[in-house]
Amino acid sequence: MPNILISDPTLRDGNHAVRHQLNKSQIAGYAKAADAAGIPIVEVGHGNGLGASSLQVGEGLLDDRTILKVARENLTHSKLGLHVMPGFATINKDIKAAIEIGVDVFRVASHCTEADITQRHIGYIREKGREVYGVLMMSHMASKEILAEEAMKMESYGAEGIVIMDSAGAYLPGDVTERIAHLVSALTIPIGFHAHNNLGMAIANSIAAARAGTSILDGTARGFGAGAGNTQLEVLVAVLEKMGFSTGIDLYKILDAAEVAEKELMKTIPSIKSISVVSGLAGVFSGFAKHVERIAGEYGVDPRDVFFELGRRKVVAGQEDLIIEVAMELAASGKRRS
Amino acid sequence: MKEARVDRVLEDCRQVLGDAVDALGGLRGESVLITGGTGFIGSWLAELVTFLNDHHDFRTRLMLLSSRAHLLIDKAPHLATRKDITLIARDVRSAIEIPSEVGWIIHAAGNPDNRLHASDPAGTIDVIVSGTTSILEASSRLPNLKKFLNISSGLVNGPQPFDLDSIQESWYGGIDCSSVSSAYAEAKRIGETLCAAYRSQYRLPIVNARPFAFIGPYQSLDRPWAINNFIRDGLLGGPIRILGDGETVRSYMYPSDMALWLLRILLHGKVGLTYNVGSPQGVTLRQLAEKIASYFPTNPRIILGLALDRGVRRSKFVPDVNLPQKELGLDLKVNLEEAIRRTILWNKEQSKKRGVYQTIVNDASTNEE
Numbered sequence: 271m272p273n274i275l276i277s278d279p280t281l282r283d284g285n286h287a288v289r290h291q292l293n294k295s296q297i298a299g300y301a302k303a304a305d306a307a308g309i310p311i312v313e314v315g316h317g318n319g320l321g322a323s324s325l326q327v328g329e330g331l332l333d334d335r336t337i338l339k340v341a342r343e344n345l346t347h348s349k350l351g352l353h354v355m356p357g358f359a360t361i362n363k364d365i366k367a368a369i370e371i372g373v374d375v376f377r378v379a380s381h382c383t384e385a386d387i388t389q390r391h392i393g394y395i396r397e398k399g400r401e402v403y404g405v406l407m408m409s410h411m412a413s414k415e416i417l418a419e420e421a422m423k424m425e426s427y428g429a430e431g432i433v434i435m436d437s438a439g440a441y442l443p444g445d446v447t448e449r450i451a452h453l454v455s456a457l458t459i460p461i462g463f464h465a466h467n468n469l470g471m472a473i474a475n476s477i478a479a480a481r482a483g484t485s486i487l488d489g490t491a492r493g494f495g496a497g498a499g500n501t502q503l504e505v506l507v508a509v510l511e512k513m514g515f516s517t518g519i520d521l522y523k524i525l526d527a528a529e530v531a532e533k534e535l536m537k538t539i540p541s542i543k544s545i546s547v548v549s550g551l552a553g554v555f556s557g558f559a560k561h562v563e564r565i566a567g568e569y570g571v572d573p574r575d576v577f578f579e580l581g582r583r584k585v586v587a588g589q590e591d592l593i594i595e596v597a598m599e600l601a602a603s604g605k606r607r608s
Numbered sequence: 609m610k611e612a613r614v615d616r617v618l619e620d621c622r623q624v625l626g627d628a629v630d631a632l633g634g635l636r637g638e639s640v641l642i643t644g645g646t647g648f649i650g651s652w653l654a655e656l657v658t659f660l661n662d663h664h665d666f667r668t669r670l671m672l673l674s675s676r677a678h679l680l681i682d683k684a685p686h687l688a689t690r691k692d693i694t695l696i697a698r699d700v701r702s703a704i705e706i707p708s709e710v711g712w713i714i715h716a717a718g719n720p721d722n723r724l725h726a727s728d729p730a731g732t733i734d735v736i737v738s739g740t741t742s743i744l745e746a747s748s749r750l751p752n753l754k755k756f757l758n759i760s761s762g763l764v765n766g767p768q769p770f771d772l773d774s775i776q777e778s779w780y781g782g783i784d785c786s787s788v789s790s791a792y793a794e795a796k797r798i799g800e801t802l803c804a805a806y807r808s809q810y811r812l813p814i815v816n817a818r819p820f821a822f823i824g825p826y827q828s829l830d831r832p833w834a835i836n837n838f839i840r841d842g843l844l845g846g847p848i849r850i851l852g853d854g855e856t857v858r859s860y861m862y863p864s865d866m867a868l869w870l871l872r873i874l875l876h877g878k879v880g881l882t883y884n885v886g887s888p889q890g891v892t893l894r895q896l897a898e899k900i901a902s903y904f905p906t907n908p909r910i911i912l913g914l915a916l917d918r919g920v921r922r923s924k925f926v927p928d929v930n931l932p933q934k935e936l937g938l939d940l941k942v943n944l945e946e947a948i949r950r951t952i953l954w955n956k957e958q959s960k961k962r963g964v965y966q967t968i969v970n971d972a973s974t975n976e977e
Contacts, residue, residue: 386727393723397830399841399849419788426726428832430851456787458921459851 274515275486277375277433277462278304278503279313279495280531281341282353286317286496286557287540290330294340296534297332300491301344303530307523309503311351311375314341317496317557318587319353319379321364327557327590334364338371349374349401356380356387357588361394369398377433378424379405381586382412385420389427396428403462403486404429408586410440410553414452421457431460431486436475437557437587439468439498439550443478454483462486465501467493468550470542472501473509480515491531492539497549497556499540504528548574552581561593569597575605613957614686616950617825617864621659624864624941632660634875635668638754639709643700643743644717645672646680649759649819651826652867653714654687661692668692671710674717675699683826700739706746712874715743716759718799722792723832729791736795737802744806755813757874758803762820762886762927763793770857774890774928777818777882800882807880815877817870820886820927823947824863825954834893835860838900839951843959846908848901854894854912857924859887862942862950869938876936884927887940899945903952 281300285292297314304312314337316322316330323330330337341350352373359365365376376395378388388404395402404424409417421432434449446463453461463479465472465488476487487510489503504524507517532539545559554577562580566573579596625632640657642650650672660666670693672680677697680688687693700717718736725732740758747756766781775781783790783797800816807814821833829840834850835858841848869885877883891899897910932938942950 389723389727393830393832396832396837397840397844399844399847401849422789423723423726426722426832428837456789458923 273485274480274510274517275310275460275462276503276507276517276519277311277313277351277486277488278309278490279351279353279488279500280304280490280503280535281312281314282319283317283490283496283500284494284535285315285330287494287499287536289560290316290323290328292535293331294336297337297340298344299534300527300531301341303523303527305345305348307527308519309348309524310518312341312345312348313351313353313377314338315352318358319355320359320368322355322358327588335367335371338368338373342372351375351377353405354378354391356391359391361391365391365394369400373400375401375403377403377405378429379407379435382406382409382417382434383420385423388424392424392427392429402429403431403433405433405435405464407435408437408555409434409449410436410438410445411584414449417449418453418456421453425457425459429459431462432457433462433464433486433488435464436466437555438553439466439472439546439556440553441465441475442469442471443474446475446478447482450479450482450484460485462488464488466495466550466556467498467500467540467542468546468556472499473505476501476506477509477513480510480513491528492536494531494536494540495556497559498542498546545573545577548577552577554580554585555587557587558590558593561590565593565597569601571597571600571605575600611957613825613954616954616957617655618659620862620864620950621656622663624868625656625659628868628872629660629664632871632875635660635712635871636666637668638711639669639671639707640712640714641671641673641706641710642714642716643673643703643739645670646674646677646683646695647716648822648826648863649716649866649870650674651680651684651687652863653870654693656864656867656871658687658690658692670694671696671707673698673700673703701735701742703742703746706750708751710750711752711754713743713747713753713756714759714870714874715740715756717743718759718796720761720792721831725792726789729788732791733795736792736799740799740802744802744812747812748806748810753813755815755874755879756803757870757877758799758814758816759870760800760816760818760882761793761796762818762884762925764797764800764818766793768924768926770922770924772924774888774926775884776928777884777931813879815873815879816882817873817877817885818882818927819866820884821858821860821925822863822866822886823860824951826863829955834858835896835900838897839948839955842900842904842908843952843955845906846901846904847911848897848908849911850893850897852893852912852922854892854897856893856922857890857926858893858896859890859926860944860947861885861887861940862947865940865942869932872936872938873932878935883932883936884929885932886927886929887944888927888929889944890924890926891944900948903949
C-alpha cells in the first residue's frame with residue numbers, strides 16, 4: 271500500500287483565518303490532539319511563516335519563539351514543522367533560534383519562479399542536520415516545465431522533497447495531475463502538494479496529486495486556513511485510506527482532533543465565500559481576502575473587481591500593499607461598488 | 609612550522625608516488641599549465657608535482673590559471689608562495705596567450721557544483737564551452753605542445769541504469785539535451801567533441817579523462833554530495849542523514865590517486881582516447897553512512913530521509929576502469945575506508961584553522977593511529 275506523508279499546517283495556515291491571533295492554549299490543545307492522532311508533521315507559526323509578523327502582513331498575537339516552544343512541549347511523536355520564506359526569516363535571527371527550540375522540519379518557500387532565493391536557507395538547514403523541503407508557492411502561475419526547473423534548483427541546494435502550493439486555490443484536478451506527474455518524473459526526490467479550496471477542489475485536487483505520484487499532502491483540520499481554507503484533513507485521511515493509501519494516522523483520533531479544532535480554534539468553519547471563488551478564479555493568494563474586503567470597503571469599490579485586477583497584475587504574497595493601489599485606482603476611475 | 613593538514617597531504621603524496629616516480633619522469637624540467645588550477649583537481653596536481661620537485665628534483669614549473677587564483681593564498685599558502693608555481697589570474701575564456709615554454713596542458717576549468725549548474729546553467733555552459741574553445745585555440749599556437757589533457761566528467765554518460773554495474777568509456781548512455789539539468793553534462797560532452805575536432809583538424813595531441821566521484825582534502829564539506837554531507841554530519845556530532853532509502857550506489861576515489869592517474873594519463877594516455885578516473889568499488893549510501901559513523905566515538909545515528917515507498921529514485925554512479933588499469937597499469941592505493949579516515953582527519957585540522965566544527969573537534973577522537 272503506497273504511503274502518503276501528511277503534513278498538517280492547521281496551526282500555521284489557519285492563523286491566516288484569524289489574523290494570526292492563535293493563542294497559547296489553542297496551539298497547545300490542537301498540537302496535543304494532532305500528536306495523539308499520529309499526524310507525521312505539525313506545522314505552526316504566523317500564517318506567512320517564520321519572522322513574518324509585521325504591520326504589512328499582519329502582526330501575530332504571539333512571537334515565533336513562544337509559538338514554537340508551546341508546540342514543541344505538546345508534540346511527542348509528531349515532528350514540529352515550520353514554514354520559512356527568505357525575506358521574512360533570516361538565518362541568524364530566526365532559523366538558528368528555531369533549531370535551538372527543536373524544529374524538526376523546515377519548509378523553505380519561494381514564489382514559484384524564484385527558487386534561487388532559497389539556496390542559503392536550505393543549505394544552512396541541511397548543514398545543521400534538520401529535515402528541509404522546498405516549497406514553490408502560487409504554483410499555478412508557472413508551467414510544469416518551469417516548476418520542474420525551479421524544483422531542481424531546490425533539489426540541488428539540498429531539499430529532500432518539493433511541495434507545490436496551490437496558494438490561490440486556482441487549480442482543477444487536470445492541472446494538478448499534469449504538474450505533479452511531470453515533477454515526479456523530472457526529480458529524484460518526493461513531491462508534495464498543498465491545496466486551497468477556493469473552487470471547492472481541494473480534496474479532488476489532493477487526490478489527483480496522490481494518483482499522479484505525490485508522496486506528501488498537506489491538509490488542515492476542518493480546512494482551517496487562508497481564504498476558503500485548505501484541504502480538509504480528516505476527510506483527506508478518510509478518502510486516502512478508502513483508496514488504498516496509507517497515512518499512518520488514526521482515523522478516530524484525527525476526527526477527534528478536528529472537533530478540537532472546530533471548538534477551540536475557529537469562530538466559523540471555513541466556507542467558500544463569494545470573494546474566495548473570485549480570488550480562485552483570479553489566481554490571487556487566498557490570504558489577500560481579508561485585506562481586500564477591508565480595503566475595498568474603505569474605498570467603496572467592489573472587492574471582486576479588486577481581485578480580478580490583482581490577478582491581472584499577477585500579484586504574489588508580500589505584495590499586499592498593491593491592494594490599496596488597485597482600490598484607489600478603481601475608485602478614481604469611478605468604478606465604485608454598485 | 610607547517611600545519612598538520614599540510615603534512616597529511618605531503619604524506620599522501622609520498623605514499624601514492626612510492627613506486628610511480630620513474631613513470632612520471634617525462635615531467636622533469638617541463639612547464640605545465642593547469643586551467644582551473646586552484647580548484648580541487650588543480651590543487652592536488654600541484655601538491656603532487658611540487659612533491660616531485662622537492663623530493664625528486666623534477667624542476668617542473670607549474671602555471672595555475674584561474675579566475676579566482678587569489679583564493680589559493682588562503683586555501684593553500686604553502687603552494688601559492690612557491691617559486692615553481694606561477695598563479696595566472698585570468699578567466700579561461702580569455703586565455704588567448706599561453707607562455708611558449710608550456711609543453712603540457714591540463715584543462716580542468718569548470719565547476720562541478722550542481723547548485724551552480726541549477727542556478728546558472730547558461731554560465732555553466734559558457735565557462736566550459738567557451739573556455740575549452742579558448743584554451744584549445746591558444747594551445748594550437750604553442751610551438752612545442754606535447755600533450756593536452758581535457759578533464760571531462762563521468763556525467764557525460766547521462767544517468768547510469770541501476771542494473772548496469774559500471775560505466776565503460778565506450779558506453780554513451782543518453783542525456784536529455786532539452787533539459788536545463790543537462791547543462792553541465794552536455795557542456796562537458798561538447799567539450800570532448802571540441803577536443804576531437806581540434807585533434808583532427810589541428811592535430812593537437814589531446815587525451816580525455818572522465819572523473820567520477822572523489823573524497824578527500826581540498827573538497828569542501830558543504831558541497832551537496834552524499835559523502836561530504838555524511839562526514840560533515842559526523843563532525844557536527846550527527847545524526848547522519850541519508851536522502852531516500854539508502855540504496856543509491858556511489859564509488860569514491862581518494863584525490864592522491866586521482867592526481868597520480870591524471871598525470872599518468874597526461875604523460876602516457878593514448879591521443880584520442882578517453883579514460884575513466886574513479887573507484888570501481890560501488891557502495892550503497894547506507895553502507896557508506898555506516899562506515900563513516902564508525903569513525904566517530906559517538907557513533908552517530910543514521911537517519912533515512914523519508915520513509916516513503918515512492919518518490920525517491922535510486923541512482924548509481926560507478927566507473928569501469930579496466931582501460932586505465934590495463935593500458936597504463938593504474939590501480940588504487942587508497943581504499944574507501946582509508947579515504948574516509950584521512951578525510952575526517954584533514955577536515956579536523958582544517959577546522960582548527962577556520963573554527964568550523966570546533967566544538968566537535970575538541971570532543972571527538974577518531975581511529976587515528
